[in-house]
Amino acid sequence: MKRDLRQSQRGWRDTRGAFGRPGPRARCNLSRRAFTLIELLVVISIIAILMGILLPSLNRARKQAQKIACQSNLRQMGIALQTYLPDFEYRLPPSSCHIDEPNDHWLRVLTRYTKEQLLFHCPSDKGKKFVNWDRPLGEQKEARYSSFAVNALLDPIHYRYGTRSNRYNSVNNIRRPMSCIWISEAPDTESFRLADHIHPETWEGSVDYAKRFIAWDRHQGTSHYLFADGHAEGLRFEQTYEYPGVCNWYPEAAPKWPENP
């Protein structure tokens, strides 16, 4: 270290003239090394232009990658569901509307039926507070279970479609499983603190009200939905729910509206 310093001091002395002023070689080196203000501004503006061109496309690529990761995650849930169903007489896993045991949460149940690690958080979900499953849930009332929510109308023990009429106690009783949504993306709102399902029967045909319970804009104006047959799609919310017209939420009528919603 010391030798380096001495060397550099010697190097500096060498470039000086006989009376301690910078010699001709030093002046020449200095003028060759220095940037003029204009050169500096040109370089900065070129960098700014390049960043202006590259950043939006990088951002777009990042969002696209997140979207693909989310959709393939939902597909994995669909595959896990196909393995789960035969073990449970084709009943869909119940929601937290009826169960309190954290280990029976539908998403945790599905993870036991897939080799791939299921994502509990969509990569585009900006929410921060998620449940730590190793700690008592009672101490985490502000946290969310996941970025996803199940449709309570398909819950095998739902008060209306389960225990009363018992019609949807099996996925085989859903009229068109490929048109009926089971999982949607849930927004980072108060209603999803320690909650994992939605109640479409409370929406009463209002798209604006329904959108409070769906992260309809999570992926550039669209959101992902897993249907009861196990396929996943990215759709605008209105493509799933618009009165009169399409309704992918009621098991007895999807993709139409039921007679008495």
Ligand SMILES: [Zn+2]
């Ligand atoms: Zn409920």
Ligand SMILES: [Zn+2]
């Ligand atoms: Zn997502």
